[in-house]
Amino acid sequence: MKGARNGPLWRCLRYLRPHGWFMAGAFGAALGSMLAGLAMPVILQRLIDGPLARQDMGALPGLIAGFALLGAVEAVLLGARRLLVVRPATHLETTMRAHLFQHVQRLPASFHSHWSSGQLLSRTVSDVTEIGRFFAFSAVYLLVNVAALVAGLGVLAWLSPVLALVVLVTYLPMVAATVFFEHRFRTVARSAQEQSGDLTTTVEESVAGIRVLKALGRCPETVRRFTAQARALRGTELRKISLTAALWWTATALPELGIVALMGYGGYSTATGHLTLGVLMAAITVATYMRWPADTLGWLVADASTAAAAATRYWQVRDIPLAVSDPATPQPLPRPLRGELRLENVHYRHPQGADAILRGIDLTVPPGTTLALVGATGSGKSTLVSLLTRLDDPTDGRVTLDGTDLRDLTLDTLRSAVTCAFDDPVLFSGTVRHNVALGLPDGTRDDESVHAALRLAHADGFVAALPEGLDTRIGEEGTGLSGGQRQRLALARAVLPGPAVLVLDNALSALDVHTEREVEAALRTVLGQVTTVLVAHRPATLRLADRVALIADGRVAATGTHDELMATHAAYRDLLESPVTAPTETNGTPRHGTARKVQAR
Template sequence: MSTVDSPTPRSTLASLRRLGPYVRQVRRPMAWSALAALGASGAGLVIPLVTQRVVDSITRGGGLRALVPLLALALVVGLAEAGLILVRRRVIARPTATLEKTMRDDLYAHLQRLPVAFHDRWQGGQLLSRAVSDLTTIRLFLAFGAIFMVVNALTVLLGAVVLVVLWPPFGLVAVGLVVPMVFLSSLFEGRYKTVARLSQDQVGDLATRVEESVLGVRVIKAFGRGPGFTARFAAESAALRRTEITKVKILAVLWAAIIALPEIAIGATLLIGGIGVGQGHLSLGALVAAVTTVVYLQWPIDSLGWLLAEANKTASASDRYWEVRDAASTITEPTRPRPLPTPVRGALSLRDVHFTYPDATEPVLRGIDLEIAPGETVALVGLTGSGKTTLTTLVPRLFDVTGGAVLLDGVDVRELSTSVLRAHVATAFEDPVLFSASVRENVALGPGEVTDAQVREALEVAHCWEFVQELPWGVDTRIGEQGLSLSGGQRQRLALARAVLGRPDVLVLDDPLSALDVHTEAEVERALQQVLAGVTSLVVAHRPSTVALADRVALLQDGRITAVGTHSELLATSAAYRHVIASDTSELSRT
């Protein structure tokens, strides 16, 4: 797996046992299904005994009157077997489908709780394969494989008892069936589970490759990298093919051995039974019944290889599912959340804030101190890599500080429930993330009920209303995955509209005008002047025109704020500030 460390291997039984909390939810349907399946198998084993009576009756000169009840019994038993099979399927289908839905819902909810740091480490395809294919594997095993592993094992044991009852020497045949099965099962488990896990991880990597290629198709085509990406995909696909072939080779050996067991057992039954009949120790009917019993046991024995493969595959799917579920959220809810003072003023304080990314050795922020008064707009300026974007993620707790504190109205944001915090703090990112949904749904993404009037107001503030009205269905137009049917400026303005919807108390804008042309920038800036009035705002700025919107400017250098003042004050007193502004202006002129 390319995104996370390989997990510590565990036994198949231990991996399957982790599904216990979910299996308990369907234990009754599974029990009824198992009883129905066992009843069907038991009914099937009655047929050989009926066959014995029929053959013995014929060989002893019994007439039609003696055969009729036996034939009627065989018909009833056959119908009972078919009916029990129907019951088994009907009983188990809906509960296991519900279990799969519950597990998928729990996984998705947990993904939403996990911090941004987790999602930075994991590939989307890996998470997708766990949420879809792995859970389907688990459902199918619980609905069929787990039940028949037990039922078929009991059927084989019951068949062995029938053989011994028919004639004790047939016990040798029973031992010849059961002992090799146990040995092959223990020999097979470890090897197949390792390969099955590798295959599932490779499927996740392949899904990631497809996802990235689809989302980045414009870049791939623009740089003529289609053949290169195709070659990479082909290499990963070939690796998956090799793994699947290895799985087939392991299964081939196992199945060949297991399928041979009933064939050998039939020959042994005929040999032992023939000797018994010849010596007068066994009736012909008992021999026919014994052979019929062994033939009936072919399916339970032959299926063992497939069921073992499914058990190991499901164990790997369980491990992969719990790898994500076990991931701890570092953004934890306080045990006793503190309320914000009423009314919320929006005073924002950063006190001796330090931050180091997970697995990093050097801090990004080193002792940030900044006070933003209610209704004040502060622009955050600095060269690339100075920590501007990182600082903006700490306010809504996308990351938690590793030192110091961020306070809203005097309350540490870590002492607020995240729902309350994010209801009062809105964010617009430099890279506008839009979803495959309507314009209305993208803008009204935040918590709470949103009216059409509020959506229109936000669109007008972000200067979106005009181009949205020109879309085929206006605000109800679906804008496609990632909003790629829109221009970069249009996507950024929609993200800005989402942030300003509902007039939040604190607004965090990460370079909100970077993708706008000069004409649109001027119009949006005029609208922003209205929005920012009375709203506490922290704005990452690169353009001098954006800086001009702020009441004060904070200069960030190498993870520290080195100067704070108005734009004109810093131009007059800070050479570093003049250098940053000149660098950003030069960069903009080149673009």
């Protein structure tokens, strides 16, 4: 029993508890309609063996009225069941979706590196729909139909124990077939749902990357891959249908066989005087009534198997522990916030990875200074900056802000103090204003500060030229904007909240030389006011930094100013001059004045 209560569908029952009385009412209404339907054959037996057999017309109106009343009660209760079940079922779907979405939002960035968006989408939408449909319809009728079969056998036993035994013998193989097919069906249903998620991923990736596919001439190949996946899904669905058909055939044929056997034995017994005609007619009516619960048992069990597979997939994601979460006893940030960052013996290993990505990183970034990170692809730069906002947590060591371990801060507190702009700027379907002010709480957004951030990112010119300015709606992922325009909006979004720490992960990589110079000139003012960590390879951008840290194989290989490293470190010089990272422009202006030191500890 304990194992059953830990089953995936059983765990979903918690979402029905707020509306438990509605579910109880729906079950009661369905049960009442079933009992009303089963009582009607009993009245039929009384009618045949009473007034009709004895030609007693006095009892006829009462029996007919009772028959009509039972029919009306059955119809009313069926309608009531549908009305009562809507509220708990829709509450279940809405809440389960919200909880899954919230959980996915709180999972670390490493989770998203090995889970496709299509699989998450299918679990959030189609799987939850399957679960809701099961509890709204199939779960109630599965219980009621089993109860109807048991009650029907009870009525038959009351009419004639032998007739009940005849029907029971034909129903037992149906129970065995249901158990046999259910396990197979659940396996195939799970496979179909996984394939559906993969198909969704292919569609989503193809739509998002349509320009790349067209440019590379890969659309035909993508169509072939999609077609192959669709055909594989079709094959799995056909196996589902074959199993369902076999179960339906069993659930349909055996009850029909039971009715034939009942008519044969009952007809013989009536002819020989062992049964009355009323008992025979009532028994046939009960057996016929039981046929519908028996017929539907096949697809109800199939639906339960599909819902169980969907619930398994749902809890597969919900049960992933939150590696990055708020502490039990959060600490406040010191006021005033200075913005000193320290990385102390930081190590990081991907949960599914064998090798460490970061190995003993020790860096200190004094308040108001800028540290640039430089390294070859795969050296660990982006992983390092992801730790600064707790997109992931270090597997060893710690990162502190003004002496406070980042893991001792709530995520809201940390991310109000540290903001990021990434090399792949993500924009959302909505207005320009909404995208730029995304990092501000509702009610604190004003156009003046938005315009100031746009001016800093040199995005005010093209935004003003848009048809509706700040109110212009941009497409999903910034469709219709150039890469440089998207990157400037993302940069404006990062600087708008006025953070103590600004993280720029190749945030200027998509800008042309002229725009980059203008943005860098504007950034000089900002960089003197906040602590900044930036990932870059262009010398002009690197000269914005007080110090540069060369990251190699997950370690700090060297630190110094850009000019110092160019003069003294061959690996740094080779990296910037290599064809992969060679900048398009090298005439940046060095920063003047005494730079505060970024120490490599």
